[in-house]
Amino acid sequence: MRATLAATAAILLLCAGVAFAAGEVRQSGTSSQGRSVALVARTDLLSRYFIRWRAKCPGTTYTGSSDLRRIALRPDGSFRATLRYSHAVGGGRRAHVSVTLSGSVNRAGTKASGVFGGAARIDRLGTCRSGRLTWKTRKNAD
Numbered sequence: 001m002r003a004t005l006a007a008t009a010a011i012l013l014l015c016a017g018v019a020f021a022a023g024e025v026r027q028s029g030t031s032s033q034g035r036s037v038a039l040v041a042r043t044d045l046l047s048r049y050f051i052r053w054r055a056k057c058p059g060t061t062y063t064g065s066s067d068l069r070r071i072a073l074r075p076d077g078s079f080r081a082t083l084r085y086s087h088a089v090g091g092g093r094r095a096h097v098s099v100t101l102s103g104s105v106n107r108a109g110t111k112a113s114g115v116f117g118g119a120a121r122i123d124r125l126g127t128c129r130s131g132r133l134t135w136k137t138r139k140n141a142d
Helices: 002-021
Strands: 025-031 036-041 045-057 060-072 078-090 093-105 111-122 126-129 133-139
Touching (some): 036 133, 060 078, 060 111
Antiparallel strands (some): 036 045
């Protein structure tokens, strides 16, 4: 009887840990700029991380968003990623963007937090920098 109870308890504990692994958990929140952040987490990766951000430029402000995909999660839930891309910003100019992201997702997959930084070098304007942004997300209501 004790062996059966112990086995049942072990199975329940394993199932509780697998609940996050069985699917994706969607989270949303804000950055220290008050802009939106969203992510989709699984036990082994962030399948998507999206953030809206602003950066100070010489004489203006750059407003952008970054969409990072397939970021590996370490066993402790931490992650780190970089992304570089370019896009047209008007007036025949291009923004050459570089972003860095780090953070962690809790074991249950219900919340995450971290740091984000972005820079955009815009042709004939200069470099725009977001500075160090912090962000937090929580699991969306089902």
